[in-house]
Amino acid sequence: MAENKLADLSTEFAVKILNLTDGIKGHYSLANQLERSGTSIGANIREAKYAHSKADFIAKLQISLKECYETEYWIEIAQRANIISEENEKSVLHDCGSIRRMLIASINTAKENL
Numbered sequence: 001m002a003e004n005k006l007a008d009l010s011t012e013f014a015v016k017i018l019n020l021t022d023g024i025k026g027h028y029s030l031a032n033q034l035e036r037s038g039t040s041i042g043a044n045i046r047e048a049k050y051a052h053s054k055a056d057f058i059a060k061l062q063i064s065l066k067e068c069y070e071t072e073y074w075i076e077i078a079q080r081a082n083i084i085s086e087e088n089e090k091s092v093l094h095d096c097g098s099i100r101r102m103l104i105a106s107i108n109t110a111k112e113n114l
Helices: 002-022 028-049 054-080 086-112
Strands: none
Touching: 002 028, 002 086, 028 054, 028 086, 054 086
């Protein structure tokens, strides 16, 4: 049940993102973008669970994948601007990368079974 693991990991990741952005002061726009993209990953994974078709399922997972890449971008910007520590960056990027790899595998499997 990779989807359940993916849903669980993305929920834990969203909480981690919220905790991370809670410590970002004075950079509302960056924190907002990071929160939006980081929490959207799991929301779209959950939506995919109730997709109307296989194509809709794939589309939702692809949106999650895009949000994953966007989240990685905002994390990198925050670290380069010394808004978050390199330690926090590595931890969150590791988790995001794990989710990204699982999404890619799930999308590829779904496409093969289309």
